Amino acid sequence: MTIETLDLDAKVGLYQAQVELRQFEKRAYDLFLENFVKGTSHLSLGQEAIAAGFAAAMRQDDYTFATYRGHAHTLARGVTMTAVLAELMGRTNGLMAGKGGSMHLTSVEHGVMGSYAIIGAHLPIACGAAWSAQYRGSGQVAVCFFGDGTTNIGAFHEALNFAAIWKLPVVFVCENNLWMEYTRTTDITAVEHPAADRASAYGMERILVDGNDVDAVFEVAKTAIDRARAGEGPSMIEALTYRQAGHSRADPGKYRPDEEVAEWLAKDPIPMYHARLLSEGVSEETLADIDRKVAAMVDLATEEAKAGEAPGREYLMKDVWADGGSAWRN
Amino acid sequence: MAQLTFREAIARGIAQEMRRDESVLLIGEDIGAAGGVFKGTVGLFEEFGGVRVRDTPISEQAILGAAMGAAMTGLRPIAEIMFSDFFAVCWDIVANEIAKSRYMTNGQMSFPLVIRSGNGGGLRFGAQHSQSVENWAMMIPGLKVVVPSNAVDVIGLMAAAVRDPDPVIFLEAKSLYASKMDVPDGEIVDTLGTAKVLRQGSSATIVTLGGMVPKTMAAAEELAAQGIDCTVVDVRTLVPLDTQTILREVSATGRLFTVEENPRVLGWGAELSSIVAEELFYDLDGPIVRITTPHIPLPAADALEDMAIPSVERIVSEISRSMNQ
Ligand SMILES: Cc1ncc(C[n+]2csc(CCOP(=O)(O)OP(=O)(O)O)c2C)c(N)n1
Ligand SMILES: [Mg+2]
Numbered sequence: 001m002t003i004e005t006l007d008l009d010a011k012v013g014l015y016q017a018q019v020e021l022r023q024f025e026k027r028a029y030d031l032f033l034e035n036f037v038k039g040t041s042h043l044s045l046g047q048e049a050i051a052a053g054f055a056a057a058m059r060q061d062d063y064t065f066a067t068y069r070g071h072a073h074t075l076a077r078g079v080t081m082t083a084v085l086a087e088l089m090g091r092t093n094g095l096m097a098g099k100g101g102s103m104h105l106t107s108v109e110h111g112v113m114g115s116y117a118i119i120g121a122h123l124p125i126a127c128g129a130a131w132s133a134q135y136r137g138s139g140q141v142a143v144c145f146f147g148d149g150t151t152n153i154g155a156f157h158e159a160l161n162f163a164a165i166w167k168l169p170v171v172f173v174c175e176n177n178l179w180m181e182y183t184r185t186t187d188i189t190a191v192e193h194p195a196a197d198r199a200s201a202y203g204m205e206r207i208l209v210d211g212n213d214v215d216a217v218f219e220v221a222k223t224a225i226d227r228a229r230a231g232e233g234p235s236m237i238e239a240l241t242y243r244q245a246g247h248s249r250a251d252p253g254k255y256r257p258d259e260e261v262a263e264w265l266a267k268d269p270i271p272m273y274h275a276r277l278l279s280e281g282v283s284e285e286t287l288a289d290i291d292r293k294v295a296a297m298v299d300l301a302t303e304e305a306k307a308g309e310a311p312g313r314e315y316l317m318k319d320v321w322a323d324g325g326s327a328w329r330n
Numbered sequence: 331m332a333q334l335t336f337r338e339a340i341a342r343g344i345a346q347e348m349r350r351d352e353s354v355l356l357i358g359e360d361i362g363a364a365g366g367v368f369k370g371t372v373g374l375f376e377e378f379g380g381v382r383v384r385d386t387p388i389s390e391q392a393i394l395g396a397a398m399g400a401a402m403t404g405l406r407p408i409a410e411i412m413f414s415d416f417f418a419v420c421w422d423i424v425a426n427e428i429a430k431s432r433y434m435t436n437g438q439m440s441f442p443l444v445i446r447s448g449n450g451g452g453l454r455f456g457a458q459h460s461q462s463v464e465n466w467a468m469m470i471p472g473l474k475v476v477v478p479s480n481a482v483d484v485i486g487l488m489a490a491a492v493r494d495p496d497p498v499i500f501l502e503a504k505s506l507y508a509s510k511m512d513v514p515d516g517e518i519v520d521t522l523g524t525a526k527v528l529r530q531g532s533s534a535t536i537v538t539l540g541g542m543v544p545k546t547m548a549a550a551e552e553l554a555a556q557g558i559d560c561t562v563v564d565v566r567t568l569v570p571l572d573t574q575t576i577l578r579e580v581s582a583t584g585r586l587f588t589v590e591e592n593p594r595v596l597g598w599g600a601e602l603s604s605i606v607a608e609e610l611f612y613d614l615d616g617p618i619v620r621i622t623t624p625h626i627p628l629p630a631a632d633a634l635e636d637m638a639i640p641s642v643e644r645i646v647s648e649i650s651r652s653m654n655q
Binding site for chain 1: 355381384386387389391392394395396397398399400401402403404405407422423426427431432433434435436437438439440442471472495496523569570571572573574605
């Protein structure tokens with residue numbers, strides 16, 4: 001969903017987008033507990049406004065680069081719930097037929113140029129896509145999402161400098177949810193705002209935004225993306241938010257103080273937006289309809305995903321190479 | 331016909347591809363106006379300009395990340411990693427990102443890129459600027475690996491690498507940069523996955539590549555004078571591996587020797603030996619012998635480095651000892 005101006009219709013759309021991400025993630029969690037989703041999964045519960053706000057500010061052919069916490073960013077670009085859920089479950093109707101899994105969601109046709117599970121690696125890769133757009137004169141922008149903890153790895157710093165010197169059309173988005181796994185990021189970082197406080201070292205503006213306010217996210221995203229498209233170079237945006245659930249799998253997140261969790265639950269982006277839309281004249285019924293419609297979407301996607309088959313042997317040895325095969329010798 | 335050095339052949343090979351395809355771009359440290367620290371890109375900046383031939387900061391992850399992102403969105407970048415030892419600081423991008431992403435995405439993405447790098451010893455640079463890392467690259471599923479041994483092959487295999495739809499690690503033996511050869515005029519395009527028989531003999535088959543090829547050829551001359559007449563196969567590309575040519579040549583002589591510059595353990599010859607042992611066991615007339623750099627970091631002193639890397643003398647003596655057992 002691309003939004004031009006933030007009128008009331010667009011806002012209702014943003015509400016729905018967030019509700020979709022929320023309900024999807026809850027379902028993904030349930031399916032993990034039921035052992036339908038194996039391995040691992042990292043949810044964006046509480047962080048939906050960032051994915052929804054940015055996707056709305058992007059052009060259809062812009063590029064998204066996400067992390068292992070990438071369900072929301074993938075869905076926000078228009079990939080179906082069924083394709084993502086089935087991928088989480090390792091089925092052939094999954095986005096990558098089960099070959100990538102939860103941490104590597106990719107849909108080139110939707111501009112989702114991968115979800116990357118090695119911390120920081122995708123920042124330089126996003127620079128490459130932006131460099132390509134710049135060289136081809138396509139006007140495309142690469143938007144690269146990552147966490148607060150990621151600001152301490154070398155690739156982050158290499159990418160920022162690289163983007164700055166080549167004036168690349170890339171927007172870096174730090175989703176600061178305060179925690180890197182089980183450690184508080186301010187305990188292991190030299191500055192208070194891990195991304196924003198470092199932006200100036202690479203000639204970029206210090207931009208902080210309330211990551212739980214989808215309108216604010218949309219505005220800041222639009223400004224940065226327009227700027228990049230106009231050839232004015234990269235931006236760094238630090239969006240303040242909170243991971244309502246654990247880091248991954250069934251992590252109960254006990255290391256977080258109760259008061260902190262309570263404080264951030266009170267700032268949950270979805271009830272906040274619900275209240276705002278009511279005050280701006282949207283009816284209770286319209287929003288309740290959306291909630292119901294999305295619940296039905298998630299149920300249907302769950303059924304469709306479960307109906308998918310496990311990939312057979314024919315998937316195992318294919319697509320190492322562009323010829324479709326995996327032969328390394330004759 | 332012109333006589334070219336190995337390093338001039340690199341620039342010529344790249345220029346040939348940049349002229350025919352606008353999507354071919356070159357990035358790396360000091361590769362622009364400076365022409366590369368090994369002078370492998372001399373003249374390219376002048377001919378193609380700073381947009382297509384672009385200097386980068388000392389950011390190996392950013393260089394290879396940029397190449398990957400550009401390749402997945404329709405370009406054909408050639409990136410330089412100055413010394414192959416430096417792959418260690420950007421190996422994530424090579425081994426986890428570039429190599430795995432086509433498979434992980436069920437074939438949604440292609441990475442038509444080339445990573446060239448100065449490889450191996452002989453220049454007395456010490457352990458951090460001298461290792462032969464072709465075995466690092468060979469053991470990662472999803473990478474093609476080219477190790478040319480002469481100027482003509484450099485041009486043809488560079489063309490094949492650039493045109494290939496898959497990522498190619500292109501390792502240039504530093505010890506060969508100054509070597510010279512007559513190179514025909516006009517376009518040269520070779521084929522990946524083809525080994526070359528450089529010399530035919532009946533006593534034994536020596537399989538080698540890259541900087542070890544001239545030494546092996548010189549050793550084969552000396553061995554011939556002793557009555558040991560060897561076939562020499564230049565592997566040229568480790569992935570895809572032209573196993574058929576190698577098996578045919580080993581089966582013809584009944585003996586396999588490998589000459590490898592990489593450190594001993596899990597060098598490329600170990601995989602080759604295992605293939606031969608498994609598929610050609612009953613054709614062998616004697617043990618497979620691997621002549622390699624010992625399993626040590628390379629020392630800097632010329633006296634020590636010469637002892638470490640297989641030399642003509644060592645190749646001759648190890649082969650003749652084994653053949654006369
Ligand atoms: C190079 C590397 N080191 C460590 C890890 C393990 N790891 C996975 S997620 C994570 C925390 C990242 O925190 P942050 O960047 O804040 O993102 P968040 O998970 O909060 O979204 C770590 C350490 C990894 N995947 N890659
Ligand atoms: Mg975090």
